[in-house]
Every structure is written in C-alpha cells, then in structure tokens.
Amino acid sequence: MPIGSTVDLTAAPDALARSRQRAALMPDLLVEARRVVSTVIAGWHGRRRxxxxxxxxxxxxxxxxxxxxxxxxxxxxxxxxxxxxxxxWEAAQTVWLWADPSQSMRFMSSAAQVSKESRALVIVLALAEILSRSGERIGYPGVVDPISARNAAERIAGALLSRRPDDPFPPDDRLKRFTELVIVSDLLDPVDEVVARIDQLGRRGIRGHIVMISDPAEEMFPYAGRTEFRDPETGATLTAGRAETLREKYATVYRARREHIAEHCRRLGWSFIPHRTDHLASEALVAVHGRLSGAPQAVAPRAAGASA
Structure with a gap:
C-alpha cells in the first residue's frame, strides 16, 4: 500500500453517503473559494503572457x-x-481543473481543520472564479465542458453535486494539445502509476500543474504506541506496536517519493506545488495562478495557520 495513505481511519462510508456529504458541503466550499479569491484578487488582471x-x-x-x-x-x-x-497574449485558452476524488482525500487529522478533499475543491473553485473573471475557458473533465462565463465556478460546483468521476486522474479523451491542466491530488497511488499517468498526459502536449496536497500528519507522522493504520482505498490494515519507531524511516521514504514525482514533473516542463491543509489555501492559489501565468517555478510559501 502507498506510503502515507495508511493512517488511522474509520471504515469508509459508501458511495451514496459520500455523495450526500459532498452535496451538503459544496455550497460552503463555493463560499469559501470566493472568500479566498477576495483576499488575493486585488491587482490581478488575468494572465499576461x-x-x-x-x-x-x-x-x-x-x-x-x-x-x-x-x-x-x-x-x-x-x-x-x-x-x-x-x-x-489575449486569446482565451482552455484550462482544465481537477480535484482528486479518491477516498484517501477525505482524511483529516487533528492537526488540520479541513480534509484534503475540501481543500482541493476550494482551490479548484477559487481558480475557476479567478480565471473566469479574466475571460478564460474553464472545464472539468468528464463533468463540465469548457465554458467562458463569469459564473463558471458556480456551474462547476453545481455539476459536481451529481456527477464526479472516481479516478484520481482526469479522463484525457477531451484534453487537447496546448491546453492546460491543474490537478490537485494527494498522489498516494503507487508512485509508478502516478508517474505513468503524468507521462500519458505530457505526451499529449498538455501543460500540467500539480498541486500535491497533504495532511500535516502525513508529513510529520505524529503517531506513537500501538496504532492501527487503515488504507481507505482497500481497507487493508497494518498494526504497529511502537509506531514512533517508524517515524524516521517513514519521513525519508515520504520525502523521497514526493521529490521523485516533483523531479519528473520538472523534466516534463510541468509545475509542482506542495501544499499542506494546515496552511492557507490562498498560498496554493497564488502559486498555481503564477505558474499558469508563466512565472518561474517556486515552491508555495509556507505560513502555518488555519485555512484561509
């Protein structure tokens, strides 16, 4: 099972329950996305290239x-x-947005105030809000065809209430050469599968931007004593008698895995932005908007604090 995905979770609710929970949360996530946009929008005038x-x-x-x-x-x-x-550059371009719907994205430790899924959706909806104000064409693969409308974020949020694919990566049958794709995901599938999917998209001439989202517990591994870890995807369990003895090795493997994916993205000319759910959502928004605008790649700033 992938390193970092097996944290102490209760049994996953069924698909119907997950859909109902998402439907209940979506209006709040849209409001939060607009609030985040309002904190960073001053002085932005679209993507100048x-x-x-x-x-x-x-x-x-x-x-x-x-x-x-x-x-x-x-x-x-x-x-x-x-x-x-x-x-x-003034012509409207298509920007595809994607928030990983995997069950692992629902994880939220006591060190975070939001789940990875909620943060990913806020980032995606905030991007849709900003880009649509600049006249960009926004799409969500398999859910919303590219549209150029001021209410693109609202339309995407509405469509996601009833229609959301299960694959951690977007379907690529509609993605065309020279379009741009933003993926917000924890990337906790086996690393070879992650790299293969990124390669598949890169070979099609798509310019990609990865926001790798993580819960603070997935980086810091705060567990100690007898702990049972459950994989939310498969239900497989692992019991550690003294979890703290795994911390150093876990951290080494986790960092190496993330750097391997980041380096692969750089070789393809894709941008890679790590983001933790205990940091500000606006940090990831500013960073990925900068990459979309062609700014030199840099890691998003990290300021500890609650979501904002």
Missing amino acids: RGVGENFWQFRPFVQGEPVSRIDWRRSARDDHVYLRDRE
Missing part, C-alpha cells in the same frame, strides 16, 4: 532568428541595442 494581442507588453532584446518585422526601431535608436516589441 507574450503573444499575438494588440496591447503592448514589454520591450526585450532582439535574438538572432526572430522576425525583423517585430523590431521596434524607435526604441532601438535610443542606444546600441536592438529591441523587439512584445504584445500581450
């Missing part, structure tokens, strides 16, 4: 092989360098 729009973006040095027609001769005449005039 070099492209074929009409608005001036920046001057930059001419590089051999680029079109001479884009040289700005007036700016170049000011000194000894040749400059190109870049325009801002």
